[in-house]
Amino acid sequence: MRITLTSTYAKTAREINQKKEDLDRLTTMASSGSRILKQADDPLAWSQAMDFRQTIRQIDAFQKNIDFAVGWNQVSDNALNRVTDLVERAKQLAIQAISAPSTAKREAQTQELNQIIEEAVNLANSQYRDQYVFSGRQFSTAPFTLTKDASGEVQSISGYQGDTQDLEVRTGNGVRQAVNINGQDVFGNPDNTSGILYELLQLKNAVRDGDTTAIQQQEAAIDASYQNLQHQSAIVGTRLEAFDEKKSLLDSIKIDDQSQLSDIADADMAEVISQLQQKQTVFQAVLRVTGLLAELNLTRFL
């Protein structure tokens, strides 16, 4: 076979070009840390990586939803615990009031009950991120309002103004979990004829009036409501635990997805660098040979 000038140089040029392409690909891999730089590098892995990134994105969304639900329930939990404390104190006051104390003492008890009611209503109107936590889905409506007279004594408390719908968040594919408990189940009904707030108000009125029969009646009613409060508190506590568990489950799924994504999309640095060194050596050899080509010519010997 005759080896001619153009074919020799065309071949050399192509070799140099190809080696440079290889080097360029490897340096880009090393600097980006990515194994697949465009779809054609590995079409299947590319679309899998895309799917994984979006799956992880949705897991992040689920976790954000859970963070929100946890925050909401911590506010609810806090409110319920404090109301429970207040109700305990009210019960003590009721027991004291049954043994017919002096007028001064009765006034002091009435005043304290007044404060307890005010605080309880405040707690029932707790907010999380500007939303009333005990209003059902009526997030911008306070569940209860109270009316005071000029002296600051509580006159009446409104009935429950929220609704009984659940606020839900998505915590998994097709999974929705309720976040809230509504005020009607905890504090009082819309007709204002039952519930702890109503009972506290009745107790205060009975203590003020020194009506021991009524006090005894209310004390029994409050006892039942107290049980309910603890029950609701337990619901919230269970939810908090469940959310925590769900979150750590999502965490482990996410870590798993991330490591799979890394397997698919990330470059194996050790391999890239050793390949890079190999190609460099080859490239240097090609350059050296190209230099020699000019020497290997009959004209130099004539």
Place this chain on the structure above:
Amino acid sequence: MAGLSTTLEIAKSTLLNEQVLIQTTSHNISNAENKAYARQKANLVTNPAYRTQAGWLGLGARVDQVFQVRDQYVEQQLMTGIAQQSDYSTRSGFLESIGTYLKDDGATGISNDLGKFWDAWDALGQNSGGIVERQGVISAAETLADKLQVSQASLTALRQNIQSQTGYTVTKINDLLNKIASYNKSISSFEASGKPANDLRDLRYQALTDLSELIGFSYTEEANGSISISLQDGSTSVSLLSDQNAGKLLYDQGTGLVSYQDPAGNSIAPASNDLSGGKLAGLLASSQKTTDFSNRLDILAAELIVQVNTIYDPTLVQKVFDGTAASDIAVNAAFKDPASINAEPALDIADLQNTQLTNLGNSRFIDYLGDIQQQIGLDQQDASSRADFQGALVEHLETQQQSVSGVSIDEEMIELLKHQQVYQAAAKIVNTTQRLLDAVIGMVGTFG
């Protein structure tokens, strides 16, 4: 007749012959880098001898003809290879553009904007009254609609670019056909003398090589030295050049189809183009691919619009998106007012990301997008690996063609050495003959 003067005559023609040979060598060397050039060789033949008493005496040599060293079979194969390579590298180039315009690795691109759109609804579900969350949904919807529009617009621009390049390529093909027709004319008239028109053939070979980059064709050489060109479009064989008459290609940008006019002036209009090789085939295929991906984007956008709107308000009085395709998707004007947003269906809309949809081939939005990415990758891989394969083949055929027709400097140097020595030997004969003649003249000089 035999004698010193004949010897001188023979030496003179040897000197002249060697000058022709050295000129040919020089011509070869000066064209060493020209790939379209086929090396030339001069043919020496012995002059007719004449009869003497001693027998037949030779009268030296003469240059019969200067001819080219070519292998037409390899050349035709090379052109087919060039056409194929050009086809696939054109496709690979445009698919790479499509891949860049639609690049989506899940962290950037449409899927990311779509993901943010779903997340915005999740956030709205947490705080349905929040102005920030409402605004978040609006801007996520706007970004998504914008991304779809921009992606579609870049595909449209790409298709227009491909179409204008197709028009330009067709013009170039027609120019080359006319050029080859005129070379045919010159070559057939030059060669009527019986001597090959070497350098004109080089020019025609160059034009043929140029043509093979643009379109796949086959050619045959006629007895008068002209060549005829024809191509295969599907099952139709189209003649494009016959002797001195060129046919032409016609491109209709509206239908995107190429039709033909043969050298006799007959129109040939195929229902669809199925060309084999050449940039033109690559351009037509790339245009088709661009349309395919464009359609996929439209299907995705249409499904997004319908599904989101239907969940948002089944009566379709209130809408999130206007439009019917990726090119015209936009956020509904009323939806852009944060106060008027209905947050009730927020979670249902967010759940849409996990819904398998019939119109998307029973897959989720993200699967459909992933499928587009995978298809782009596979197409590009296919085109570039074919281009690489054809490139290697062309390289091989080129080496083969150059092995026959290319100029080897070393070989020419040896030729030159040879010619130089023959020239010197002939000069020596002139020199010797001169001295002999001097001796003869000296003998005469002693007279008187």
